[in-house]
Amino acid sequence: MSGRLVGTFIVGIALIAGVAIYWLQLYAFYDEVSAEDGIRMTNLVTGQPEIVIYDSFEGIDADSSPLRYRSCFTTTMSLAMLTETFEHYEEATPLTAPSWFDCFDAVAIGAALEQGEALAFVGERDIKDGVDRVVAIYPDGRGFAWHQLNEKYSE
Structure with missing residues (x-):
């Protein structure tokens, strides 16, 4: 059970990091x-x-x-x-x-x-x-x- 919890945590953090990197590259630094x-x-x-x-x-x-x-x-x-x-x-x-x-x-x-x-x-x-x-x-x-x-x- 704890292995599944650690795996879920790692996948969740990886997804959050991926979304953050995507947003930073395409939206965060641009100004009109x-x-x-x-x-x-x-x-x-x-x-x-x-x-x-x-x-x-x-x-x-x-x-x-x-x-x-x-x-x-x-x-x-x-x-x-x-x-x-x-x-x-x-x-x-x-x-x-x-x-x-x-x-x-x-x-x-x-x-x-x-x-x-x-x-x-x-x-x-x-x-x-x-x-x-x-x-x-x-x-x-x-x-x-x-x-x-x-x-x-x-x-």
């Missing part, structure tokens, strides 16, 4: 981000980030990792204007967002970038040490931003 600083993209001529026109901003971030930033927005700026004004980002790879942040679909964004349906731009280089902010824009004006490791930590 305001659009106060705006969406910035790096100008081809000056090499400096500048605010672009945007609307309908949704964003999340966490202090626990510089790679947890994700945002969704819309812009009225055309892709032609963006490509002539802002720096293109090579090898953009969107990172998955928590399932509850449903405006950001990393798989769909990545596929659109690979197929040329969306274009990636440098948001800001070294926004944090070794981390760049990448911005992807679709022709219909939908935009997405995330943080990605740059060449300092890539290899």
Whole structure:
């Protein structure tokens, strides 16, 4: 009888720990981000980030990792204007967002970038040490931003 009680206790603690770890990873550390600083993209001529026109901003971030930033927005700026004004980002790879942040679909964004349906731009280089902010824009004006490791930590 006591072996069954100890086994039940161990399984119960393991389940509680599993649920706690799951909740901590997907919910606990994320905060909503305001659009106060705006969406910035790096100008081809000056090499400096500048605010672009945007609307309908949704964003999340966490202090626990510089790679947890994700945002969704819309812009009225055309892709032609963006490509002539802002720096293109090579090898953009969107990172998955928590399932509850449903405006950001990393798989769909990545596929659109690979197929040329969306274009990636440098948001800001070294926004944090070794981390760049990448911005992807679709022709219909939908935009997405995330943080990605740059060449300092890539290899």
